[in-house]
Amino acid sequence: MKTRLFTPGPTPVPEETLLELAKPVGYHRSAEAKAILAELTEDLKYVFQTTNTVVTITSSGTGGMDAAVSSSLAAGEKVILLTAGRWGERWRGILKAYGTNIVTVEVPYGKAVTPEMLESALKANPDAKAVFATLSETSTGVGHDLEAFGKLTSKTDALLIVDAISGLGAMECHTDKWNLDIVVTGSQKALMLPPGLAFVSVNDKAWKKIEANPVRNFYLDLRRYKKSIAESDTPFTPANTLIKAQRASLKRIRAEGIENLWARHAKMGNAARAAVKAMGLELFAERPNNGLTVITVPNGVDGSATLKAMEKKYGFKLADGQDNMKGKIWRLSHMGYTDAFEVLGAIAALELVLIEGGHKIEPGVGVAAFQKAFAAK
């Protein structure tokens, strides 16, 4: 049986990138290694849509988030946290660890934080040093209106610090045009690499705050990465084979073009949502993003068992809900090296297991709706 990965990270990796990982390892302080990192950094700037400094950290995406917090904030400083799910809570965990004074703007799972909520919070907290937001809340499928958030924070002294780990590349994101001061992403989502690298874009407004911040970390202190990247280098031995392979995956994005990449994800997301509705199922996210489609498990259906059956019988690996969402939602990723025909297959497999489980669905309604939406202009 063929197996197919539809989890919202890790995602499938292109064959030429995987083969890059099988090549002999080189020295990370050579001229060749610096040229590779320089090229990677340029391509990352393209993906981030920025002229900012972009640094590469050997860590999980959370390492990049920690770097953003610990490098830019002193203990006791006030921040506004916008949270709509588990990844907003990840920000909260990091902010708590570093002793910041957190003002929380929280919405239930499945909902999105609105620009109006941020506007009120900024008004009530003019002394906030930063706002923490999530581009794609992967735990619920919600996408946030970062453009509107940036319009609000850019009028204040507060930094807008964004977790774009699962969103960047899969949905429109303009770091510079939208005034996103710090943007964090990871290698294992739409950037089509295995996990292991975090990338962080930092603009001048943020560097100013960071340069004045007390030292709170060593390995994740962004100042060290800034100093090194100015010479196309890293402060610590990096995962250099992942860096070389990331370059290969970014070449694929360059070749496709970022606007085309966004449009392709939008088209896949739109078709997936149409299929879900045609199958009589409900979308969990009120403001869905194009990187993944999150489906509410219908009453009377065992959500976790359904996913296990899909994997065992048809080889499609979707993601369950996390923590207290387990069994309540299905998360179908369509970001990165995944095309519409594969998503169509996942819809077909979901139809099949639901029908086999006794759920009333007319075979073909989902795939037909997917095809219809996909074919539309």
Place this chain on the structure above:
Amino acid sequence: MKTRLFTPGPTPVPEETLLELAKPVGYHRSAEAKAILAELTEDLKYVFQTTNTVVTITSSGTGGMDAAVSSSLAAGEKVILLTAGRWGERWRGILKAYGTNIVTVEVPYGKAVTPEMLESALKANPDAKAVFATLSETSTGVGHDLEAFGKLTSKTDALLIVDAISGLGAMECHTDKWNLDIVVTGSQKALMLPPGLAFVSVNDKAWKKIEANPVRNFYLDLRRYKKSIAESDTPFTPANTLIKAQRASLKRIRAEGIENLWARHAKMGNAARAAVKAMGLELFAERPNNGLTVITVPNGVDGSATLKAMEKKYGFKLADGQDNMKGKIWRLSHMGYTDAFEVLGAIAALELVLIEGGHKIEPGVGVAAFQKAFAAK
């Protein structure tokens, strides 16, 4: 031309491990992923020679060192730093970043810190909470007597915290028998993997201190890793393809046997040192370790130009000295997936470039001495 890597990290990676890295990526929260991490952890314990908890962090080796410091020490606490080179200075940088009160025991580059020095320092500083040491000081080729250090610290409340990044696997190291409380290593040295993973062994004495320590970090807080590894899991999305590949390289160590691995490195190191002396060159380290051989550049020879010529003409990539040691020493690694016949080749290449540069060496004295030492019982 064939190219060969003799830098003390990264080191060559076995072919079956590289091919593992080229396989499709899996989901990191699956039962299969947990089984892989559990197996890896067992094999790591074997390499560490410990029954302690061993955690896997997605980071450079320095990330593991940072985790050891930030997880176990509060600001202002007194520590004894034993430093004999650049990697002792890396400990210092981290200790400074976290505001510890550092008592430094320092010897010049090329020398080793002695157990007597540590004994005096412990006597003079009974309130020291930890001692920081380096197994293999890769910047100079020195190896430290960790067994003797452990005998001293085990009689005190101070933790012995060891950077074994380039030493573990290449030289004898008994975490439990020697009373090493925290031991940090990295994937890219004798463990035969590309860079990207750090492994940290923590014993009960250290956990006791860590559990009582204030929270100072998020991503690198060892408590999070302890909690996860109890369920064969990681707190954050790990570099799961590196983990799977590390398992393959550790299988090789298991098959060889740790004592045989140490003996093989000892034999290679011994032969390399014999070759160096036979060529009329000097060893830089007064207490050389078996992971690498560090050679003093003779008067009148351009050290950096010689290495460049070796690489360009013969494809052998050795490492230069770092920072202010640049041009003054040559560092020839023989750890991990490197055998005696390859080191013999490196000795031959060094002989050739030196002769071509006008240095007086009888062709063959180095390789003959290597062979003679290697053949001896």
